[in-house]
Amino acid sequence: MLANCWMGKKDVRVQNVPDPQILNDRDAIIRVTKTAICGSDLHLYNGFVPGMQRGDILGHEFMGEVVDVGKGVKNLRAGDRVVVPFPIACGACNACKHELYSACENSNPNAWMAEKLWGHSSGGFFGYSHLVGGFAGGQAQYVRVPFADVGPMKVPDSLSDEQVLFLTDIFPTGYMGAEMCGIRPGDVVAVWGCGPVGQLAIVSAYLLGAERVIAIDRFEYRLRMAPDKAGAETINYEEVSVLETLKEMTAGRGPDACIDAVGMEAHGHLPMYAYDRAKQAMKLETDRPIALREAILACRNGGTVSVVGVYGGFIDKFPMGAVVNRSLTIRSGQTPAHRYLRPLLERIERGEVDPSFIITHRMPLESAAEGFSLFVDKEDDCMKVVLEA
Numbered sequence: 023m024l025a026n027c028w029m030g031k032k033d034v035r036v037q038n039v040p041d042p043q044i045l046n047d048r049d050a051i052i053r054v055t056k057t058a059i060c061g062s063d064l065h066l067y068n069g070f071v072p073g074m075q076r077g078d079i080l081g082h083e084f085m086g087e088v089v090d091v092g093k094g095v096k097n098l099r100a101g102d103r104v105v106v107p108f109p110i111a112c113g114a115c116n117a118c119k120h121e122l123y124s125a126c127e128n129s130n131p132n133a134w135m136a137e138k139l140w141g142h143s144s145g146g147f148f149g150y151s152h153l154v155g156g157f158a159g160g161q162a163q164y165v166r167v168p169f170a171d172v173g174p175m176k177v178p179d180s181l182s183d184e185q186v187l188f189l190t191d192i193f194p195t196g197y198m199g200a201e202m203c204g205i206r207p208g209d210v211v212a213v214w215g216c217g218p219v220g221q222l223a224i225v226s227a228y229l230l231g232a233e234r235v236i237a238i239d240r241f242e243y244r245l246r247m248a249p250d251k252a253g254a255e256t257i258n259y260e261e262v263s264v265l266e267t268l269k270e271m272t273a274g275r276g277p278d279a280c281i282d283a284v285g286m287e288a289h290g291h292l293p294m295y296a297y298d299r300a301k302q303a304m305k306l307e308t309d310r311p312i313a314l315r316e317a318i319l320a321c322r323n324g325g326t327v328s329v330v331g332v333y334g335g336f337i338d339k340f341p342m343g344a345v346v347n348r349s350l351t352i353r354s355g356q357t358p359a360h361r362y363l364r365p366l367l368e369r370i371e372r373g374e375v376d377p378s379f380i381i382t383h384r385m386p387l388e389s390a391a392e393g394f395s396l397f398v399d400k401e402d403d404c405m406k407v408v409l410e411a
């Protein structure tokens with residue numbers, strides 16, 4: 023089969039690899055129909071996530087048709103059309119019982135690697151470094167889905183692939199970003215990053231009752247989509263001071279909640295940006311927390327900072343004094359996407375939201391390298407690339 027393989031920094035190639043096979047009773051094999059390139063794939067592409075090996079198959083946002091199931095999978099059969107959440111979860115451990123599927127205690131065979139870095143391991147994720155299991159991803163014609171009796175959800179024929187594809191990751195992630203804000207009527211929410219997760223966090227914040235959402239980015243086309251498609255007010259951080267502008271927009275108080283939908287490769291133009299770039303390049307810190315610092319400093323006293331951008335390791339100059347002295351709450355997590363599949367599918371079915379508005383590029387799987395390059399360089403107003411396998 024064809025699969026998009028990570029071959030090194032800024033080098034992905036679609037090549038022929040062996041077809042996946044059922045290895046365990048609870049596996050299923052899915053023929054992928056649609057798969058997407060995620061912003062978090064760009065961290066792998068840019069070489070910022072440890073534990074990648076040459077030849078790893080990328081992709082954690084995919085859907086398709088079941089072609090084979092192991093003996094232990096009773097809820098799926100060949101021909102079923104499913105979306106597959108990006109975390110791999112056993113459904114029976116302590117974490118899974120508490121619906122913390124992304125922290126499954128049984129799905130990361132390389133837990134020892136993650137424990138060295140994080141103290142404890144997360145669960146396993148598709149197509150995302152050997153730190154989290156080294157599982158082959160779904161930017162491929164076929165993919166093996168472990169614990170297939172727990173993860174995949176059948177989708178109704180009335181909805182198109184593009185309407186449901188983002189249930190695999192970015193819609194639940196944007197939604198969780200907003201949910202963690204504990205939004206109350208009248209709240210103002212600020213969102214750092216107008217990429218796909220940022221756009222869906224804006225939409226979700228409104229679904230959950232925010233009165234105003236203010237979005238922060240620097241790319242004109244993303245700053246256009248935020249008001250046009252998601253209804254946000256915007257700030258271009260290259261033109262004005264974000265902290266001053268947010269104060270002016272909120273009667274000096276700051277937003278009630280701030281969402282970091284940027285993560286470890288944030289950009290900026292202040293001296294702190296040069297500091298972070300240098301430290302990251304020298305491997306003295308793994309992540310550039312420019313958006314996170316700003317979100318903390320901007321948030322109103324007693325407010326919540328919700329972090330859904332991906333961080334891998336360690337950050338520097340973390341404004342803990344602001345957190346403590348101004349009673350901030352920080353919430354974060356890799357999204358336990360399983361938990362959100364059905365409620366968000368229902369919102370799509372009811373017509374409350376159609377996450378496909380973020381798609382700007384559609385291309386065949388064979389063009390994955392071109393898709394990565396467009397997305398990473400933000401060329402051709404690239405917001406979200408969907409690959410057809």
Ligand SMILES: [Zn+2]
Pocket residue numbers: 060061062063082083108191192
């Ligand atoms: Zn993703």
Ligand SMILES: [Zn+2]
Pocket residue numbers: 111112113114115116117118125126127128129
């Ligand atoms: Zn589990």
